[in-house]
Amino acid sequence: MNALRTAARLWKWRNPHFKLPTELRCYSSFHGRNQFGEINKFLKISEEVQDAVASSRPVVALETTIYTHASRLESIVREGGAVPATIGVLNGVARVGMAPDELAELASSSQTQKILKVSRRDLGYICGLGLSGKKMNGGTTIAGTMVLAHIAGIKVFATGGLGGVHRGGENSMDISADLTELGRTPVALISSGCKSFLDIPRTLEYLETEGVMVGVFADGREGSVDFPAFYTRNSGIKAQKIICDEAEAAAIIYAQSRLNISSGLVFANPVPGEFSFPKKEIDDIIEQALESSKLEDIHGSDNTPFVLAKIKELSHGKSVTTNTALVESNVERGTKVALELAKLEKGCQVEENRQSLGGVGHNVALAANYAGSSVLLCSVVADDLSGRAALSGLKNCQSNLQVQGIQVLSLATGSRTSQYVSVNDERKNLMLAMADMAIMETPEQHLDFDTCGALLSTAHGPAGSSSMRIGAQMSSQTRESGLFESAEWWQVINSLEMPSNGSRDRLVSATNSQLVDEGVPQQSIQLLPFIPCIITKLGPKGVLLTQILPHDDERLLSADYACYILSRSYGGGSNGPVGGVYMRLFPPEEVLGDKNVVSVNGAGDTLLGVIVAGLAKCEWKGDAGLRSLDDIIPVAQRASIETLKSTDAVSKEISGLEGLLRCR
Template structure:
């Protein structure tokens, strides 16, 4: 029978699948630093791609990053690599940009075109501010600022750097506007746009001018001055964190006296170069590099050396500001005595002087504000509701009965009875907490659930408080019964029978609660269990999709019957790769069979427009099937899964859920993953002690950039530590596995379709290995979730 033309995977289709869920790529180092409130300084890349020739540009980029590290901060160089925006580059990426010619220059207007055409791009100040803000970075170091060009009032040649400062809350640390510009009009433009401009008074001088990149003074008075990094950090903190103003701040650091050039000499060079540019018709974005080249030639390269020194000097200053900001965020500080040292230098007749102690003059006198007037400010930052992870699921009062001998039906059995907090969501939340403690991570999380207004509900609320868990996400439902779970275990800890009353969590009325909590938290990651009704799951997925930075959604199956609810979600809400909402599920083989069956019944596998082309591109051919057969001959657990059809079921589900981590009990676990470059897996060093027991990849389909779209299968045998466990309780093993896993994923998200770094891949191996250890700790504990998880080595 002839195939429909709709079934053939096209180049455009493959191109769509070569991207991850959200295009911004933040390096693991930067991501972890941001979410642990450690100082980060971002850097532009046009200085690499357009500012210096190769290899001087590479040497300069490395020197600036080194200076930032030496000052206790993480450097985040921003750029576009093949259309993908990156925050934090590896050294090989910096070298690639430095050596390449014809790299696009990316300001705000160029972002979409650079991405659409998959271009390499060096980010300007404006472009770097955008990427920095999206990543959550507050401070950015550069050389000189763009501005209003000479005769800009006629030509309207005004740098986009200025307008970006008026709309993006990132603090730019520079050596002032470039001397080639109209400095007074640049300052007027920034004042009109409401941008704070302050200059560092590094020697206690009486009059402080704006520096002019190459020169310490241009004769244009700085609106504000400051004499310590704490002062300027406090201004930035109050502007952007306390008041939440959506605009940037310009911090000017005068170049060191030994590095600066004579302003008169530079001015004469610029005048001659401007005249030559006018004759040649050079204008717009071509004008600045033309003028800088002329300055470099006339100064015999001294201006280039100055540029390099200024960038390093500014980077050091930015580090000091970034470190102060981190301290203020940690303490919630909104005011400090140091603020009194700030000097405002207005252009009007009004005057404000520093204290006699500081300047040798009169005490502070202000014509606009009484000396003893107090400013009222909020006591906490405005972003206090945001967390890294939302864990959304069931909390219940569990009663566990353990029999002393073989069960005797129809009669009373001797044993022990213990009541505790339980429920999949609660268990995962508690394991997540222990996982963060074990990995020494400071990522934040919130448990979102519901209880009734009854005795069981009060018991749960008090229990959560005793665990030091955030209860702001727990809704108390009037007139409802709190969820309860009763289980009977045999003397070996295996489940005999259980009864569950979870009706409260099947209420449609909870959907608004879930949506509000997700919107409030703006999480990077959502873990949800399948106790929710399909409509509630749809609500969670829709709320996640509506956020500016779409979070990774992880689904805990709960049980085979309840996992089928995922198939009852409208297929348009699940979406096919690369637009997936759900990135990871962690089923058993039986649960996977159930979800596959329910997807088939709901005709998810009859979508020939989106699902089939994705599946067809995975390279599931005869060669790959032969490899799987050989795989099964080597590992009995794999052979059994092949006979059950587990692999075939997972492959068909991959376009909807690109990461499927199958728990195989005493045989370990199996990661089946969709990849946009399976070739990368052939070159990964395997010297890590956590390396998978075996790895298998399909050949896939080749598309642009010679990348292969295919499948990766990684088998992780059970750890040696788990092979001789004294099993006491099996109820929380799976929840412990996912809780530890989700704690690690916030700082090392490997759920995307590509390998970002060797550290990311090795981190994934370690995480899965230790998630199995977490299961083992709980299997040996009378409690569903063992506190020993926090002590895993």
């Protein structure tokens, strides 16, 4: 609110006839952005899961083909100390991490409509139809769950049984997509082996061909053990790799991840002994179920549900009890694996530690100074080790930054020099930040610009220049006027004369569809009554300039700038405040690869500092200084690139760009 009031004061200095509200309501169809960009139309990752993955906390993926047990399985994961990520499709949007009401909605919808079984091949279909208005629900298979888990950064997935090669699959080619998914998606699967009615030897051969490691948990057994066959602990097929415990499994997952191997892993967990069928008993039941399937000519995706239902019938429901027990056992085992994996990943998080002198004010001032402006930095530090190091660093840095405005507070005041610690991921993007800024709560000391002509002359140039006269006038008028009374915001918006029809197309033409979907240009326009010139930095998407043009601005009539003019106002006359709205997206000067980015910290500060330096270099004649932004912003973007490639908060290399900031 204070920021809006300050902006209102600045606007009144520019145009004292306007009274604007100090409260802003912003309308947009976009409610949030995340690192996945446009994918958020089709995929929603819960905040809990995103936070857990970003902080390397243990996460276990769960599939929704067993959504009837979802609440119980999530409880097992939470009780074990991990975060559950139940995965499915609700109303045409894929979900990774579902709220209780979403799980309930998915389960209840299965009673009134057919729930689509969603594998890899179905994800584009069900999400695409959802985008077009046909919203369907779906439970994900192992393959579908693995795809979405991998997108979300989840490495451990627990479920019941793995699909495989059906008996006779060498002729029918009836092979589960789960197997090919394991060959190309780096997610570790904990299951009770393959379903017993599948061709287990051929399934294991197929996984070997796909490059998938298959291990079997010893589960307290010594010597050789069998690969489990879902309902029974023994399949008659000896395991090639035996896993002693969850720590071993986690170490394998960790090594595979660090080696950047793109295939998955299978860890077979035998059904608890008290729920295991004797091998001969379940073999006889399965043979009868398969024979019934053959007689009724059941094929494809309908085959597995039919056989499972028949096994339930022939076992008098005992198979359901066993199924429930093995799924819960697998989820419990998967949770322990995820916990062990988190220990390994957290133990190797910090790869490099650097210290540099920073702070937004310092970075902006230093960037402006490197770009050729004479700058006085006003700040405060404590007389402690960090404060003395900061002052020493400022005095020894290769710049002409003036530091007489930095106040040093005695340790007796209990003050501490501000410090900021950031943790960046492997792509150098910010993951976590910690800051101690208590010193900024020190009682304010005011500087009267009207009585500091010599200081201003030293800091900014000749006191008689037009820019200095405007600065002094602004200081006096804003102090004398006080706060604005609230007035009609629409009065200003209407004066922009933005068309009510076709506005989206105009905004897309000026920017792009993604930014419009995110509401960025719309919100910039809504802020124009408070801030007549807005520069929005958009990272790798570039920089967006939005501003109100006066009636006499040459760009309103220039063919070179026609594509950036969103609207023209003809009702205000030559003395009116609004001539039109100007919007221009400056694409990035260069897109760096991950290996060339040292740190993103300070890049935005560098952009702002160079823009300020560029404006200070130009002679202000009315709004002439604002016109130079078209030339200044690309130079500022180049400066940001130099900082991205530097270990310093602001790169010294930007001093080489000073000559590009000369005003036209």
